[in-house]
Amino acid sequence: MIRIGNASGFYGDRFSAVREMLEGGHLDVLTGDYLAELTMLILGRDRLEDADLGYARTFLRQMEDALGLALERGVRIVSNAGGLNPAGLARAIDRLGLGARVAHVTGDDLRERFPDALTANAYLGAWGIAECLRAGADVVVTGRVTDASLVVGPAAAHFDWGREDFDALAGATVAGHVLECGAQATGGNYAFFAEIDADRPGFPIAEVEADGSSLITKHDGTGGAVTVDTVTAQLLYEIGPPAYLGPDVVSHFDTIRLAPHARGVRISGVRGSAPPETLKVCLNSLGGFRNATTFVLCGLEIERKAALVRRQLEAAIGAEGLSWTLARTEHVDADTQEAASALLHATIRTTDPRRAKAFSRAAVELALASYPGFHVTAPPGDGSPYGVCEAAYVPRDSVAHQAVLPGGEVVRV
Amino acid sequence: MRLPLGAIAGARSGDKGGDANLGVWVRTDEQYAWLVGELTAARLKELLPEAGEVERFELPNLRALNFVLRGLLGEGVAASTRFDPQAKALGEWLRSRHVDIPEALL
Incomplete structure:
Protein backbone atom coordinates (compact mmCIF):
# COMPACT_ATOMS: atom_id res chain seq x y z
CA MET A 1 0.00 0.00 0.00
CA GLU A 277 -4.06 8.16 -29.39
CA THR A 278 -4.31 11.91 -28.96
CA LEU A 279 -3.59 14.23 -26.05
CA LYS A 280 -5.86 17.12 -25.18
CA VAL A 281 -4.29 20.57 -25.33
CA CYS A 282 -5.62 23.54 -23.38
CA LEU A 283 -5.24 26.75 -25.42
CA ASN A 284 -5.73 30.07 -23.70
CA SER A 285 -5.85 33.27 -25.71
CA LEU A 286 -6.52 36.83 -24.72
CA GLY A 287 -10.11 37.36 -25.75
CA GLY A 288 -10.41 41.04 -24.96
CA PHE A 289 -11.21 43.21 -21.98
CA ARG A 290 -14.09 43.09 -19.59
CA ASN A 291 -15.52 45.31 -16.96
CA ALA A 292 -18.58 45.02 -14.78
CA THR A 293 -20.63 46.78 -12.18
CA THR A 294 -23.76 46.04 -10.18
CA PHE A 295 -26.41 48.73 -9.76
CA VAL A 296 -28.59 48.36 -6.68
CA LEU A 297 -32.26 49.17 -7.34
CA CYS A 298 -34.31 49.61 -4.22
CA GLY A 299 -38.05 49.63 -3.73
CA LEU A 300 -40.59 50.65 -6.35
CA GLU A 301 -40.60 50.52 -10.16
CA ILE A 302 -37.59 48.19 -10.43
CA GLU A 303 -38.10 47.44 -14.15
CA ARG A 304 -38.32 51.13 -15.00
CA LYS A 305 -35.27 51.97 -12.92
CA ALA A 306 -33.34 49.25 -14.71
CA ALA A 307 -34.53 50.47 -18.10
CA LEU A 308 -33.51 54.05 -17.30
CA VAL A 309 -29.95 53.27 -16.26
CA ARG A 310 -29.55 50.90 -19.17
CA ARG A 311 -30.68 53.57 -21.66
CA GLN A 312 -28.33 56.05 -20.05
CA LEU A 313 -25.27 53.81 -20.12
CA GLU A 314 -25.95 52.67 -23.68
CA ALA A 315 -26.40 56.28 -24.80
CA ALA A 316 -23.06 57.17 -23.24
CA ILE A 317 -20.89 54.37 -24.64
CA GLY A 318 -23.03 52.40 -27.11
CA ALA A 319 -24.73 49.06 -26.57
CA GLU A 320 -22.13 46.89 -28.27
CA GLY A 321 -20.60 44.26 -26.01
CA LEU A 322 -22.81 45.15 -23.06
CA SER A 323 -24.81 42.44 -21.33
CA TRP A 324 -27.36 42.97 -18.60
CA THR A 325 -29.08 40.78 -16.06
CA LEU A 326 -31.64 41.94 -13.53
CA ALA A 327 -31.88 39.81 -10.40
CA ARG A 328 -35.30 40.42 -8.84
CA THR A 329 -34.09 39.91 -5.31
CA GLU A 330 -36.39 42.63 -3.93
CA HIS A 331 -39.33 41.79 -1.69
CA VAL A 332 -42.52 43.87 -1.59
CA ASP A 333 -42.99 45.90 1.60
CA ALA A 334 -39.69 44.58 3.00
CA ASP A 335 -38.61 45.33 6.57
CA THR A 336 -34.90 45.59 5.70
CA GLN A 337 -33.39 47.79 3.00
CA GLU A 338 -31.35 44.91 1.58
CA ALA A 339 -34.48 42.76 1.21
CA ALA A 340 -36.13 45.65 -0.65
CA SER A 341 -33.34 45.77 -3.26
CA ALA A 342 -32.84 44.22 -6.69
CA LEU A 343 -29.47 43.88 -8.44
CA LEU A 344 -28.79 44.94 -12.01
CA HIS A 345 -25.55 43.48 -13.30
CA ALA A 346 -23.93 45.16 -16.29
CA THR A 347 -20.92 43.61 -18.00
CA ILE A 348 -18.96 44.80 -21.00
CA ARG A 349 -16.70 42.69 -23.16
CA THR A 350 -14.70 44.50 -25.79
CA THR A 351 -11.47 44.24 -27.76
CA ASP A 352 -10.72 47.88 -26.91
CA PRO A 353 -9.27 48.51 -23.42
CA ARG A 354 -10.28 52.18 -23.67
CA ARG A 355 -13.90 51.14 -24.06
CA ALA A 356 -13.65 48.93 -20.95
CA LYS A 357 -12.38 51.98 -19.08
CA ALA A 358 -15.03 54.26 -20.58
CA PHE A 359 -17.65 51.90 -19.15
CA SER A 360 -16.51 52.78 -15.61
CA ARG A 361 -16.46 56.49 -16.26
CA ALA A 362 -19.92 56.42 -17.79
CA ALA A 363 -21.34 54.38 -14.90
CA VAL A 364 -19.82 56.71 -12.29
CA GLU A 365 -21.02 59.84 -14.10
CA LEU A 366 -24.60 58.64 -13.63
CA ALA A 367 -24.31 58.79 -9.84
CA LEU A 368 -26.35 62.01 -9.42
CA ALA A 369 -28.28 61.81 -12.67
CA SER A 370 -30.08 58.49 -12.80
CA TYR A 371 -32.75 56.53 -10.95
CA PRO A 372 -33.76 57.46 -7.37
CA GLY A 373 -31.64 55.66 -4.82
CA PHE A 374 -28.73 55.17 -7.28
CA HIS A 375 -25.85 53.21 -5.79
CA VAL A 376 -23.55 50.40 -6.84
CA THR A 377 -22.18 47.47 -4.81
CA ALA A 378 -18.60 48.51 -5.62
CA PRO A 379 -17.30 51.16 -8.00
CA PRO A 380 -16.10 49.62 -11.28
CA GLY A 381 -12.36 49.53 -11.97
CA ASP A 382 -10.50 50.06 -15.22
CA GLY A 383 -11.48 46.66 -16.57
CA SER A 384 -9.20 43.68 -17.06
CA PRO A 385 -8.18 41.36 -19.86
CA TYR A 386 -10.07 38.09 -20.17
CA GLY A 387 -9.07 34.83 -21.74
CA VAL A 388 -10.76 32.40 -24.02
CA CYS A 389 -10.06 28.73 -23.49
CA GLU A 390 -10.19 26.21 -26.32
CA ALA A 391 -9.29 22.54 -26.58
CA ALA A 392 -7.12 21.07 -29.32
CA TYR A 393 -5.85 17.52 -29.83
CA VAL A 394 -2.39 16.36 -30.90
CA PRO A 395 -0.98 12.87 -31.53
CA MET B 1 -45.29 15.42 -1.91
CA ARG B 2 -44.24 18.74 -3.37
CA LEU B 3 -40.71 19.31 -2.01
CA PRO B 4 -37.32 20.62 -3.12
CA LEU B 5 -35.39 17.93 -5.02
CA GLY B 6 -32.64 18.47 -2.44
CA ALA B 7 -34.82 16.81 0.20
CA ILE B 8 -33.49 13.51 -1.14
CA ALA B 9 -30.84 14.36 -3.75
CA GLY B 10 -27.32 15.71 -3.46
CA ALA B 11 -25.61 17.50 -6.34
CA ARG B 12 -22.28 18.90 -7.40
CA SER B 13 -21.65 21.08 -10.43
CA GLY B 14 -18.73 22.69 -12.19
CA ASP B 15 -17.28 23.81 -15.50
CA LYS B 16 -15.51 22.18 -18.42
CA GLY B 17 -14.65 24.97 -20.83
CA GLY B 18 -17.94 26.42 -22.05
CA ASP B 19 -19.98 23.45 -20.78
CA ALA B 20 -21.25 22.93 -17.26
CA ASN B 21 -21.57 19.54 -15.62
CA LEU B 22 -24.12 18.75 -12.98
CA GLY B 23 -24.01 15.48 -11.06
CA VAL B 24 -27.03 14.44 -9.01
CA TRP B 25 -27.12 11.49 -6.65
CA VAL B 26 -29.47 9.87 -4.17
CA ARG B 27 -28.89 7.46 -1.32
CA THR B 28 -31.14 4.43 -1.81
CA ASP B 29 -31.92 2.12 -4.72
CA GLU B 30 -35.61 3.07 -4.52
CA GLN B 31 -34.77 6.77 -4.75
CA TYR B 32 -32.50 6.07 -7.71
CA ALA B 33 -35.22 4.16 -9.58
CA TRP B 34 -37.47 7.20 -9.15
CA LEU B 35 -34.74 9.69 -10.07
CA VAL B 36 -33.92 7.92 -13.35
CA GLY B 37 -37.57 8.13 -14.39
CA GLU B 38 -38.21 11.64 -13.11
CA LEU B 39 -35.09 13.60 -13.97
CA THR B 40 -34.82 13.21 -17.72
CA ALA B 41 -32.82 15.71 -19.74
CA ALA B 42 -36.10 17.34 -20.78
CA ARG B 43 -37.24 17.61 -17.16
CA LEU B 44 -33.91 19.12 -16.17
CA LYS B 45 -34.43 21.81 -18.81
CA GLU B 46 -37.87 22.54 -17.33
CA LEU B 47 -36.38 22.89 -13.87
CA LEU B 48 -33.40 24.93 -15.10
CA PRO B 49 -34.85 27.00 -17.95
CA GLU B 50 -31.48 28.69 -18.59
CA ALA B 51 -30.11 25.36 -19.88
CA GLY B 52 -29.71 24.81 -23.61
CA GLU B 53 -28.63 21.45 -25.00
CA VAL B 54 -28.50 18.86 -22.20
CA GLU B 55 -26.97 15.39 -22.28
CA ARG B 56 -27.65 12.84 -19.53
CA PHE B 57 -25.44 9.94 -18.43
CA GLU B 58 -26.47 7.24 -15.95
CA LEU B 59 -24.17 5.94 -13.22
CA PRO B 60 -26.32 3.36 -11.41
CA ASN B 61 -23.29 2.13 -9.45
CA LEU B 62 -23.13 5.55 -7.77
CA ARG B 63 -26.94 6.04 -7.79
CA ALA B 64 -26.15 9.11 -9.82
CA LEU B 65 -27.02 10.94 -13.00
CA ASN B 66 -24.54 13.25 -14.68
CA PHE B 67 -25.78 16.04 -16.89
CA VAL B 68 -23.65 18.03 -19.31
CA LEU B 69 -25.15 21.43 -20.13
CA ARG B 70 -23.61 22.39 -23.43
CA GLY B 71 -22.53 25.96 -23.95
CA LEU B 72 -24.04 27.27 -20.72
CA LEU B 73 -20.83 29.15 -19.90
CA GLY B 74 -20.23 30.64 -23.34
CA GLU B 75 -16.58 30.62 -24.33
CA GLY B 76 -15.49 29.40 -20.90
CA VAL B 77 -14.94 30.56 -17.36
CA ALA B 78 -12.79 33.62 -17.98
CA ALA B 79 -14.98 34.96 -20.77
CA SER B 80 -18.37 34.17 -19.30
CA THR B 81 -20.65 36.99 -18.25
CA ARG B 82 -22.85 34.53 -16.39
CA PHE B 83 -23.72 35.30 -12.79
CA ASP B 84 -21.98 32.08 -11.70
CA PRO B 85 -19.35 31.72 -14.45
CA GLN B 86 -17.99 28.39 -13.16
CA ALA B 87 -21.42 26.82 -12.55
CA LYS B 88 -20.45 26.12 -8.95
CA ALA B 89 -23.98 26.63 -7.62
CA LEU B 90 -25.93 25.13 -10.51
CA GLY B 91 -26.44 21.97 -8.43
CA GLU B 92 -27.76 23.93 -5.46
CA TRP B 93 -30.17 25.75 -7.76
CA LEU B 94 -31.47 22.41 -9.02
CA ARG B 95 -31.78 21.07 -5.47
CA SER B 96 -33.95 24.03 -4.55
CA ARG B 97 -36.49 23.36 -7.32
CA HIS B 98 -39.76 21.85 -6.18
CA VAL B 99 -40.84 18.49 -7.57
CA ASP B 100 -43.35 15.81 -6.64
CA ILE B 101 -41.50 13.22 -4.57
CA PRO B 102 -43.30 9.99 -3.52
CA GLU B 103 -43.71 10.03 0.23
CA ALA B 104 -42.25 6.52 0.56
CA LEU B 105 -38.88 7.86 -0.61
CA LEU B 106 -38.50 10.44 2.13
Missing part, protein backbone atom coordinates in the same frame (compact mmCIF):
# COMPACT_ATOMS: atom_id res chain seq x y z
CA ILE A 2 1.12 3.55 -0.68
CA ARG A 3 -0.38 6.41 1.32
CA ILE A 4 -0.83 9.53 -0.83
CA GLY A 5 -2.20 12.78 0.52
CA ASN A 6 -3.39 15.98 -1.12
CA ALA A 7 -2.80 19.48 0.23
CA SER A 8 -4.15 21.69 -2.54
CA GLY A 9 -7.08 21.70 -4.94
CA PHE A 10 -6.31 25.00 -6.65
CA TYR A 11 -3.87 27.92 -6.73
CA GLY A 12 -5.01 29.80 -3.64
CA ASP A 13 -6.13 26.86 -1.51
CA ARG A 14 -5.41 26.71 2.25
CA PHE A 15 -1.76 27.72 2.66
CA SER A 16 -1.26 25.77 5.88
CA ALA A 17 -2.53 22.50 4.39
CA VAL A 18 0.97 21.32 3.41
CA ARG A 19 2.19 21.60 6.97
CA GLU A 20 -1.07 20.19 8.37
CA MET A 21 -0.81 17.13 6.14
CA LEU A 22 2.84 16.55 7.06
CA GLU A 23 2.25 16.95 10.79
CA GLY A 24 -1.12 15.18 10.92
CA GLY A 25 0.09 11.60 10.45
CA HIS A 26 2.00 9.23 8.20
CA LEU A 27 2.20 9.75 4.43
CA ASP A 28 4.41 8.38 1.67
CA VAL A 29 3.67 11.11 -0.84
CA LEU A 30 2.05 14.52 -0.57
CA THR A 31 0.51 15.93 -3.74
CA GLY A 32 -0.92 19.31 -4.64
CA ASP A 33 -2.95 20.50 -7.61
CA TYR A 34 -2.49 24.17 -8.52
CA LEU A 35 -3.68 24.30 -12.12
CA ALA A 36 -7.04 24.97 -13.70
CA GLU A 37 -7.80 26.27 -17.18
CA LEU A 38 -8.16 29.74 -15.72
CA THR A 39 -4.95 29.40 -13.70
CA MET A 40 -2.97 28.73 -16.86
CA LEU A 41 -4.19 32.07 -18.16
CA ILE A 42 -3.19 33.85 -14.94
CA LEU A 43 0.26 32.23 -15.07
CA GLY A 44 0.51 33.14 -18.76
CA ARG A 45 0.04 36.77 -17.86
CA ASP A 46 2.65 36.45 -15.07
CA ARG A 47 5.06 35.04 -17.61
CA LEU A 48 4.44 37.93 -20.01
CA GLU A 49 5.69 40.25 -17.28
CA ASP A 50 8.61 38.10 -16.13
CA ALA A 51 9.86 35.06 -18.04
CA ASP A 52 11.24 33.56 -14.81
CA LEU A 53 7.74 33.32 -13.36
CA GLY A 54 4.81 31.28 -14.65
CA TYR A 55 4.69 28.85 -11.72
CA ALA A 56 2.48 28.82 -8.61
CA ARG A 57 4.37 31.06 -6.21
CA THR A 58 2.49 30.00 -3.10
CA PHE A 59 3.81 26.46 -3.58
CA LEU A 60 7.38 27.78 -3.35
CA ARG A 61 6.48 29.54 -0.11
CA GLN A 62 4.88 26.35 1.19
CA MET A 63 8.11 24.48 0.39
CA GLU A 64 10.13 27.15 2.14
CA ASP A 65 7.95 26.55 5.19
CA ALA A 66 7.62 22.77 5.15
CA LEU A 67 10.00 21.00 2.76
CA GLY A 68 12.49 20.45 5.59
CA LEU A 69 9.78 18.67 7.54
CA ALA A 70 8.85 16.55 4.52
CA LEU A 71 12.48 15.49 4.03
CA GLU A 72 12.82 14.64 7.70
CA ARG A 73 9.71 12.47 7.58
CA GLY A 74 10.54 10.87 4.26
CA VAL A 75 7.45 12.24 2.53
CA ARG A 76 7.92 12.87 -1.17
CA ILE A 77 6.26 15.86 -2.76
CA VAL A 78 4.54 15.72 -6.18
CA SER A 79 2.88 18.83 -7.57
CA ASN A 80 1.86 20.45 -10.83
CA ALA A 81 2.75 23.86 -9.38
CA GLY A 82 5.37 24.24 -12.11
CA GLY A 83 2.60 25.55 -14.32
CA LEU A 84 4.22 27.14 -17.36
CA ASN A 85 7.71 26.97 -15.91
CA PRO A 86 8.47 23.72 -14.07
CA ALA A 87 12.22 24.11 -14.67
CA GLY A 88 12.11 27.56 -13.06
CA LEU A 89 10.23 26.22 -10.07
CA ALA A 90 12.67 23.29 -9.70
CA ARG A 91 15.58 25.78 -9.69
CA ALA A 92 13.84 27.93 -7.11
CA ILE A 93 13.33 24.90 -4.84
CA ASP A 94 17.01 23.98 -5.27
CA ARG A 95 17.90 27.50 -4.19
CA LEU A 96 16.07 26.96 -0.89
CA GLY A 97 19.25 25.03 -0.02
CA LEU A 98 17.55 22.17 1.82
CA GLY A 99 19.40 19.51 -0.13
CA ALA A 100 16.24 17.99 -1.63
CA ARG A 101 16.62 15.96 -4.81
CA VAL A 102 14.35 17.89 -7.16
CA ALA A 103 13.10 16.58 -10.50
CA HIS A 104 10.72 18.04 -13.00
CA VAL A 105 8.61 17.04 -15.98
CA THR A 106 8.51 18.91 -19.27
CA GLY A 107 7.02 18.60 -22.73
CA ASP A 108 3.51 19.86 -22.13
CA ASP A 109 4.25 23.38 -23.40
CA LEU A 110 3.26 23.49 -27.08
CA ARG A 111 3.41 27.21 -27.73
CA GLU A 112 5.64 26.68 -30.76
CA ARG A 113 2.91 24.61 -32.35
CA PHE A 114 0.16 27.07 -31.41
CA PRO A 115 1.87 30.44 -31.78
CA ASP A 116 -1.36 32.43 -31.59
CA ALA A 117 -2.19 31.21 -28.09
CA LEU A 118 -1.00 32.84 -24.88
CA THR A 119 -0.65 29.38 -23.36
CA ALA A 120 -0.81 25.97 -25.05
CA ASN A 121 -0.32 22.96 -22.81
CA ALA A 122 -0.96 19.30 -23.44
CA TYR A 123 -2.39 17.28 -20.60
CA LEU A 124 0.43 14.81 -19.92
CA GLY A 125 -0.02 11.63 -17.94
CA ALA A 126 1.68 9.96 -15.01
CA TRP A 127 4.78 8.35 -16.53
CA GLY A 128 7.07 11.35 -16.29
CA ILE A 129 6.29 11.65 -12.58
CA ALA A 130 6.83 7.90 -12.14
CA GLU A 131 10.22 8.16 -13.86
CA CYS A 132 11.33 10.98 -11.54
CA LEU A 133 10.26 9.06 -8.43
CA ARG A 134 11.97 5.86 -9.58
CA ALA A 135 15.14 7.91 -9.92
CA GLY A 136 14.86 8.86 -6.25
CA ALA A 137 13.42 12.36 -6.44
CA ASP A 138 12.23 13.90 -3.16
CA VAL A 139 10.28 16.56 -5.01
CA VAL A 140 8.68 16.33 -8.47
CA VAL A 141 7.22 19.43 -10.06
CA THR A 142 5.38 19.35 -13.34
CA GLY A 143 3.58 21.64 -15.70
CA ARG A 144 0.24 20.61 -17.16
CA VAL A 145 -0.36 16.98 -16.27
CA THR A 146 -3.86 15.70 -15.60
CA ASP A 147 -4.77 16.30 -11.99
CA ALA A 148 -5.18 12.58 -11.34
CA SER A 149 -1.62 11.90 -12.61
CA LEU A 150 -0.29 13.34 -9.35
CA VAL A 151 -1.68 10.21 -7.65
CA VAL A 152 -1.30 7.74 -10.53
CA GLY A 153 2.42 8.56 -10.98
CA PRO A 154 3.47 7.74 -7.41
CA ALA A 155 1.31 4.58 -7.35
CA ALA A 156 2.63 3.41 -10.72
CA ALA A 157 6.23 3.92 -9.58
CA HIS A 158 5.64 2.23 -6.24
CA PHE A 159 3.95 -0.88 -7.68
CA ASP A 160 5.96 -0.89 -10.90
CA TRP A 161 2.80 -0.92 -13.02
CA GLY A 162 3.15 -1.29 -16.76
CA ARG A 163 1.56 0.88 -19.40
CA GLU A 164 -1.10 -1.72 -20.05
CA ASP A 165 -2.12 -2.35 -16.46
CA PHE A 166 -5.28 -0.48 -17.35
CA ASP A 167 -7.46 -1.60 -14.44
CA ALA A 168 -4.86 -0.58 -11.86
CA LEU A 169 -4.22 2.72 -13.66
CA ALA A 170 -7.95 3.39 -13.79
CA GLY A 171 -8.36 2.61 -10.10
CA ALA A 172 -5.59 5.06 -9.22
CA THR A 173 -7.06 7.62 -11.61
CA VAL A 174 -10.35 7.45 -9.74
CA ALA A 175 -8.50 7.87 -6.43
CA GLY A 176 -6.68 10.82 -8.00
CA HIS A 177 -9.95 12.34 -9.18
CA VAL A 178 -11.28 12.11 -5.62
CA LEU A 179 -8.16 13.78 -4.20
CA GLU A 180 -7.54 16.48 -6.80
CA CYS A 181 -9.95 19.02 -5.36
CA GLY A 182 -8.75 18.78 -1.78
CA ALA A 183 -11.48 19.29 0.78
CA GLN A 184 -14.24 18.76 -1.77
CA ALA A 185 -13.78 15.03 -1.04
CA THR A 186 -13.93 15.42 2.73
CA GLY A 187 -17.10 17.40 3.22
CA GLY A 188 -16.23 20.73 1.65
CA ASN A 189 -18.95 22.24 -0.59
CA TYR A 190 -21.08 19.22 0.30
CA ALA A 191 -24.82 19.14 -0.36
CA PHE A 192 -25.63 17.52 3.00
CA PHE A 193 -23.21 19.76 4.94
CA ALA A 194 -25.66 20.09 7.82
CA GLU A 195 -25.24 16.37 8.57
CA ILE A 196 -21.47 16.57 9.20
CA ASP A 197 -18.86 18.74 10.88
CA ALA A 198 -18.20 20.96 7.88
CA ASP A 199 -16.38 23.85 9.56
CA ARG A 200 -12.79 22.94 8.73
CA PRO A 201 -12.51 19.77 6.65
CA GLY A 202 -9.19 17.94 6.68
CA PHE A 203 -7.52 17.21 3.34
CA PRO A 204 -7.98 13.80 1.72
CA ILE A 205 -5.68 10.77 1.63
CA ALA A 206 -5.78 7.74 -0.68
CA GLU A 207 -4.24 4.48 0.45
CA VAL A 208 -3.70 2.85 -2.93
CA GLU A 209 -3.23 -0.92 -3.23
CA ALA A 210 -1.28 -2.89 -5.83
CA ASP A 211 -4.46 -3.58 -7.84
CA GLY A 212 -5.34 0.13 -7.99
CA SER A 213 -8.14 -0.11 -5.45
CA SER A 214 -7.97 2.39 -2.63
CA LEU A 215 -9.20 3.57 0.72
CA ILE A 216 -10.10 7.26 0.85
CA THR A 217 -9.49 8.65 4.32
CA LYS A 218 -8.07 11.68 6.15
CA HIS A 219 -5.83 12.29 9.13
CA ASP A 220 -7.26 11.47 12.57
CA GLY A 221 -8.62 14.45 14.43
CA THR A 222 -9.31 16.58 11.35
CA GLY A 223 -12.73 18.01 10.55
CA GLY A 224 -15.08 17.13 7.74
CA ALA A 225 -16.04 13.58 6.84
CA VAL A 226 -15.19 10.86 4.35
CA THR A 227 -18.39 8.99 3.56
CA VAL A 228 -19.83 7.29 0.50
CA ASP A 229 -21.77 10.51 -0.07
CA THR A 230 -18.84 12.93 0.19
CA VAL A 231 -16.81 10.73 -2.15
CA THR A 232 -19.72 10.36 -4.58
CA ALA A 233 -20.06 14.13 -4.68
CA GLN A 234 -16.44 14.54 -5.71
CA LEU A 235 -16.59 11.70 -8.24
CA LEU A 236 -19.34 13.63 -10.01
CA TYR A 237 -17.31 16.84 -10.20
CA GLU A 238 -16.30 18.01 -13.66
CA ILE A 239 -16.98 14.79 -15.50
CA GLY A 240 -18.70 14.02 -18.79
CA PRO A 241 -19.57 10.57 -20.15
CA PRO A 242 -18.84 7.57 -17.86
CA ALA A 243 -15.81 6.67 -19.98
CA TYR A 244 -13.44 9.23 -18.44
CA LEU A 245 -10.66 9.92 -20.91
CA GLY A 246 -7.12 10.38 -19.70
CA PRO A 247 -3.68 10.31 -21.29
CA ASP A 248 -2.75 6.93 -19.76
CA VAL A 249 -6.07 5.12 -19.48
CA VAL A 250 -9.80 5.44 -20.01
CA SER A 251 -11.38 4.99 -16.58
CA HIS A 252 -14.92 3.63 -16.60
CA PHE A 253 -16.79 5.51 -13.90
CA ASP A 254 -19.79 3.20 -14.26
CA THR A 255 -17.66 0.38 -12.80
CA ILE A 256 -16.61 2.18 -9.61
CA ARG A 257 -17.73 0.45 -6.42
CA LEU A 258 -17.85 2.41 -3.17
CA ALA A 259 -18.17 0.84 0.25
CA PRO A 260 -18.12 2.38 3.72
CA HIS A 261 -15.06 1.54 5.83
CA ALA A 262 -14.20 2.24 9.47
CA ARG A 263 -11.64 4.85 8.35
CA GLY A 264 -13.43 6.19 5.27
CA VAL A 265 -14.51 4.72 1.94
CA ARG A 266 -13.16 1.82 -0.12
CA ILE A 267 -13.01 2.26 -3.90
CA SER A 268 -12.76 -0.92 -5.95
CA GLY A 269 -13.84 -2.60 -9.16
CA VAL A 270 -12.71 0.15 -11.51
CA ARG A 271 -12.12 -1.05 -15.06
CA GLY A 272 -9.72 0.66 -17.42
CA SER A 273 -9.12 0.49 -21.14
CA ALA A 274 -6.55 1.83 -23.59
CA PRO A 275 -6.25 5.63 -23.79
CA PRO A 276 -6.94 7.62 -26.95
CA ARG A 396 0.56 11.50 -28.35
CA ASP A 397 3.77 10.54 -30.17
CA SER A 398 4.30 14.13 -31.27
CA VAL A 399 4.71 15.36 -27.69
CA ALA A 400 8.18 15.18 -26.10
CA HIS A 401 7.16 14.12 -22.59
CA GLN A 402 10.41 14.23 -20.59
CA ALA A 403 11.54 13.62 -17.03
CA VAL A 404 14.42 15.82 -15.90
CA LEU A 405 15.92 13.81 -13.05
CA PRO A 406 17.71 15.15 -9.96
CA GLY A 407 21.19 15.96 -11.26
CA GLY A 408 19.88 16.96 -14.67
CA GLU A 409 19.70 13.75 -16.70
CA VAL A 410 16.86 13.96 -19.22
CA VAL A 411 14.77 10.84 -19.85
CA ARG A 412 12.28 10.64 -22.68
CA VAL A 413 9.12 9.10 -21.28
